[in-house]
Amino acid sequence: MSIINEGEPRPVVDAAEVRNITVGKSQGRLIFDRFVRNWVAMASLGVFLAVIVLSITSIGAFGIPGWWKWAYNDLGTGLLNGGAPTLSLVPQWLGGDGIHLGEHPFGQTLIGIDYFAMTMRGIQNSLIVMFIIGILCAVIGTVVGAVAGYYRGWVESVLMRFTDLVIVIPVIVLGAVVGKIASEHFKGLGVLGLSIVLGLFLWTGLARLVRGEFLTLREREYVDAARVSGARDARIMFRHILPNAVGVVIVSTTLIMAAAILLETGLSYLGFGIRSPDVSLGLIISQNQTAFSTRPYLFIWPGVFIVVIALTVNFIGDGLRDAFDPRQRKFVPRRMKERETAS
Amino acid sequence: MVTFIARRLVVSVLLLLGAAFIMYQLTALAGDPLEEFYQSRLPNKNQLIAARTEALQLNVPAPLRFFLWLGGAAKCIIPFANQCDLGLTAQGQKVTDLLPQALGSTIQLVTAATVLAIVIGITIGIVSALRQYTTFDFVMTFVSFLLYSLPSFWVGILLKEFVAIRFNDFLGDPQLGPVWIAVISIVVGLIWLGLIGGELRRRVTVFLVSALATAAVLIYFSLTDWFLHPNLGPVLMLILSAGVALVMTALMAGLKNRRAMLTAGIQVVLAMICYFALQPLLNISSIYTILILALVTIAVGLLTGFLVGGPDRGLNMRVGAFTAALSAGLILVDRFMQAWPSYLGESAINGRPIATVGSQTPNLPGDIWIHGVDSFTHLLLPTLTLMLIGFAGYTRFSRAGMLDVLNQDYIRTARAKGMPERVVIVRHAFRNSLIPIATIVASDFGALLGGAIITEQVFAFSGMGALFQRGISLPDPNPVMGYFVVIAVMVIVFNFIADMTYSALDPRVRTRG
Numbered sequence: 001m002s003i004i005n006e007g008e009p010r011p012v013v014d015a016a017e018v019r020n021i022t023v024g025k026s027q028g029r030l031i032f033d034r035f036v037r038n039w040v041a042m043a044s045l046g047v048f049l050a051v052i053v054l055s056i057t058s059i060g061a062f063g064i065p066g067w068w069k070w071a072y073n074d075l076g077t078g079l080l081n082g083g084a085p086t087l088s089l090v091p092q093w094l095g096g097d098g099i100h101l102g103e104h105p106f107g108q109t110l111i112g113i114d115y116f117a118m119t120m121r122g123i124q125n126s127l128i129v130m131f132i133i134g135i136l137c138a139v140i141g142t143v144v145g146a147v148a149g150y151y152r153g154w155v156e157s158v159l160m161r162f163t164d165l166v167i168v169i170p171v172i173v174l175g176a177v178v179g180k181i182a183s184e185h186f187k188g189l190g191v192l193g194l195s196i197v198l199g200l201f202l203w204t205g206l207a208r209l210v211r212g213e214f215l216t217l218r219e220r221e222y223v224d225a226a227r228v229s230g231a232r233d234a235r236i237m238f239r240h241i242l243p244n245a246v247g248v249v250i251v252s253t254t255l256i257m258a259a260a261i262l263l264e265t266g267l268s269y270l271g272f273g274i275r276s277p278d279v280s281l282g283l284i285i286s287q288n289q290t291a292f293s294t295r296p297y298l299f300i301w302p303g304v305f306i307v308v309i310a311l312t313v314n315f316i317g318d319g320l321r322d323a324f325d326p327r328q329r330k331f332v333p334r335r336m337k338e339r340e341t342a343s
Numbered sequence: 344m345v346t347f348i349a350r351r352l353v354v355s356v357l358l359l360l361g362a363a364f365i366m367y368q369l370t371a372l373a374g375d376p377l378e379e380f381y382q383s384r385l386p387n388k389n390q391l392i393a394a395r396t397e398a399l400q401l402n403v404p405a406p407l408r409f410f411l412w413l414g415g416a417a418k419c420i421i422p423f424a425n426q427c428d429l430g431l432t433a434q435g436q437k438v439t440d441l442l443p444q445a446l447g448s449t450i451q452l453v454t455a456a457t458v459l460a461i462v463i464g465i466t467i468g469i470v471s472a473l474r475q476y477t478t479f480d481f482v483m484t485f486v487s488f489l490l491y492s493l494p495s496f497w498v499g500i501l502l503k504e505f506v507a508i509r510f511n512d513f514l515g516d517p518q519l520g521p522v523w524i525a526v527i528s529i530v531v532g533l534i535w536l537g538l539i540g541g542e543l544r545r546r547v548t549v550f551l552v553s554a555l556a557t558a559a560v561l562i563y564f565s566l567t568d569w570f571l572h573p574n575l576g577p578v579l580m581l582i583l584s585a586g587v588a589l590v591m592t593a594l595m596a597g598l599k600n601r602r603a604m605l606t607a608g609i610q611v612v613l614a615m616i617c618y619f620a621l622q623p624l625l626n627i628s629s630i631y632t633i634l635i636l637a638l639v640t641i642a643v644g645l646l647t648g649f650l651v652g653g654p655d656r657g658l659n660m661r662v663g664a665f666t667a668a669l670s671a672g673l674i675l676v677d678r679f680m681q682a683w684p685s686y687l688g689e690s691a692i693n694g695r696p697i698a699t700v701g702s703q704t705p706n707l708p709g710d711i712w713i714h715g716v717d718s719f720t721h722l723l724l725p726t727l728t729l730m731l732i733g734f735a736g737y738t739r740f741s742r743a744g745m746l747d748v749l750n751q752d753y754i755r756t757a758r759a760k761g762m763p764e765r766v767v768i769v770r771h772a773f774r775n776s777l778i779p780i781a782t783i784v785a786s787d788f789g790a791l792l793g794g795a796i797i798t799e800q801v802f803a804f805s806g807m808g809a810l811f812q813r814g815i816s817l818p819d820p821n822p823v824m825g826y827f828v829v830i831a832v833m834v835i836v837f838n839f840i841a842d843m844t845y846s847a848l849d850p851r852v853r854t855r856g
Contacts, residue, residue: 161358161361164358165358165361165362165365166362166365168358168359168362168831168834168835169362169365169366169827169831170830170834172796172797173796173811173826173827173830174369176796176811176812176815177366177369177370177373177815177823178369180373180374180815180816180818181369181372181373184372184373184374185372258492262492262494265494265496266494266495266496266797269494269496269797269800270796270797270800270812271816272815272816282494282496285494285496285497285500286496289496289500292500292503292504293504293508296504299500303494303497303501306492306494306497307489307492307493307494307497310491310492310493310494311488311489311492314488314491314492315488318488
């Protein structure tokens with residue numbers, strides 16, 4: 001109004017009217033709102049955070065002790081009751097023993113180490129591997145994909161042929177060889193070494209996706225505008241184009257992270273991942289698989305936590321995908337119903 | 344097109360060479376093959392080291408050693424010369440002698456798993472796309488996410504415990520209690536209810552009919568010790584092949600098509616005649632007899648369709664061939680079932696048929712039927728493991744693909760023209776939704792061959808994965824490279840097939856020369 005009637009004095013806007021004006025939401029805000037409305041993703045996020053908090057506070061991390069009385073390498077006070085788990089979840093009024101943790105909720109290994117502490121340590125290691133691989137893949141994949149997609153020409157050819165090379169080798173094979181290398185040459189680094197070396201090889205899929213996104217985005221007008229106003233290449237790539245491609249990066253990083261925990265546990269199961277005396281969920285499953293019929297509790301819990309972490313991260317990734325790209329949800333149930341009632 | 348293929352071939356060969364180089368260097372970095380000798384106290388330690396250094400050419404630096412290896416590997420390209428040289432293992436065996444058997448058992452494992460995963464995954468994906476946002480869809484989406492997040496080694500061990508050991512225990516006294524019968528019947532009823540859907544009344548009917556039928560069959564099985572002497576028998580044979588004929592006609596031609604119905608019906612009659620007439624021949628069959636019979640079956644199916652088809656020959660031939668093949672399959676299944684009691688009675692089996700390790704029972708006497716059952720019991724669990732995990736991906740892909748297609752304008756056009764819903768779904772939507780899946784299937788198969796390592800380890804299956812795993816943990820570079828060459832060639836070939844299929848199925852995809 002005020003812009004059209006230039007000559008007239010500005011109309012006085014009172015406070016009540018200001019409140020009625022709908023403030024346009026930013027793109028980020030819209031995405032965030034869509035994500036928050038997705039209850040499956042939100043519940044998964046809650047469970048995932050709960051697992052993180054449980055694993056960190058229980059046995060502590062970075063030298064800070066947690067609230068749990070045993071450590072993952074503590075021999076404790078010998079086998080109690082043959083190492084059977086003391087966790088009880090059936091309340092007394094249902095005829096159970098009541099809800100309590102007991103001395104060793106998940107039981108003990110044959111030499112008396114508390115299995116709850118071991119499982120928590122395994123979760124911590126899996127989470128470390130997952131996050132480091134996620135971050136490394138996101139950074140390297142984005143940079144390589146961005147440079148290839150933005151510059152095109154021979155730069156693109158070289159980078160993309162290299163990613164093709166790595167993609168020919170199946171992930172588990174690459175992981176096994178790289179895991180072996182990490183244990184040969186970076187023994188002292190342990191979990192960190194393993195996850196860094198794995199991360200250095202797993203970014204190729206993400207680089208391809210980012211490159212595809214950059215190839216289309218670099219033709220947009222706003223890129224020309226930025227270039228005309230004198231922005232340098234790096235600025236165009238990372239300040240102008242990247243924010244528009246960030247959805248692809250975030251979603252596929254999440255999915256890489258979900259795959260990474262399965263990869264790490266699988267490699268540790270095969271013996272190419274985390275080594276004893278440190279603990280990995282895959283390693284303790286492989287150590288206890290033969291005892292399934294006599295001591296199934298040594299086998300069930302690590303698996304349950306692997307599934308919970310991978311499942312929640314997958315659901316979070318799916319929720320993020322829906323939030324970033326609502327066009328993928330073409331069939332809205334309400335609209336379908338309206339259509340049905342209309343016809 | 345020719346230039347496109349030639350270009351792709353050149354690029355593929357270069358990719359293969361590059362990847363092999365990277366892999367060779369990584370394997371060389373992964374450890375020293377001489378390591379086991381350094382700590383040894385054997386008197387002839389130095390000779391051993393010298394011999395292995397000589398055999399594996401360890402005195403040549405790794406980047407150069409790759410070219411020595413490549414020189415030997417290049418001879419594999421010469422056809423029929425049998426000069427293939429992929430180096431020696433640390434123990435001095437030729438890698439080329441180890442590969443064929445390993446590859447054979449892995450392909451056996453992966454093929455069944457992939458085919459089952461594709462069929463079940465695509466079916467469920469498409470049904471849940473058609474019933475979008477129903478309970479069935481939500482349950483299936485959750486299940487596929489769950490399967491997608493399962494570590495394969497964990498599933499494998501669970502299957503060993505709950506399927507193999509419990510089922511073997513159950514065979515000791517094969518009586519299903521009333522609780523189990525009720526639970527299984529209700530679950531089966533719920534699955535059918537979800538698959539068929541519809542109005543409340545129809546759902547209740549579907550649920551009751553399928554649950555009661557399942558319960559009746561289970562009670563019958565329990566009372567007659569069916570699990571110890573399984574067979575289809577003429578009655579079940581007739582019911583099942585008639586069912587196959589009905590489903591094939593309904594899916595491919597619609598039940599109103601009398602000619603297709605006739606074609607399928609003739610197949611059922613022929614199958615029943617063969618069921619009685621062929622038993623003596625099957626008893627003395629070899630694998631080649633069965634292959635010939637299979638070809639004859641399909642030819643008969645096609646011929647019937649051709650003769651009965653009238654104006655719509657192609658359709659009738661398809662219905663005939665599919666019905667004939669599936670009912671003949673039932674006869675084979677019945678024959679394998681007949682071998683089951685004598686298999687159970689073998690001293691090596693001792694009444695516990697489902698195996699948890701290995702790919703076959705060593706030194707098992709018997710004809711192909713016994714050996715067939717033996718392969719089945721060994722392949723069952725690893726196949727199930729691979730299938731459960733692969734199936735999740737296909738469900739998600741085919742659901743997304745089908746939803747995408749259903750939203751297209753030509754589907755609306757087809758409906759607006761008054762096409763029956765069956766034709767819209769099967770002809771217009773289903774076929775087009777298969778295009779992206781075809782490419783995924785092709786590229787997945789290559790990846791799966793390499794990815795079966797963990798499953799092979801869980802079930803102590805001596806395939807390609809075991810070869811690789813032994814090689815890398817020793818470390819012993821040449822078997823690792825032999826494994827890698829086979830897998831990489833597979834991956835590249837299947838990716839190539841995937842691209843070709845895509846451009847053949849979808850003319851909009853241009854093949855740029």
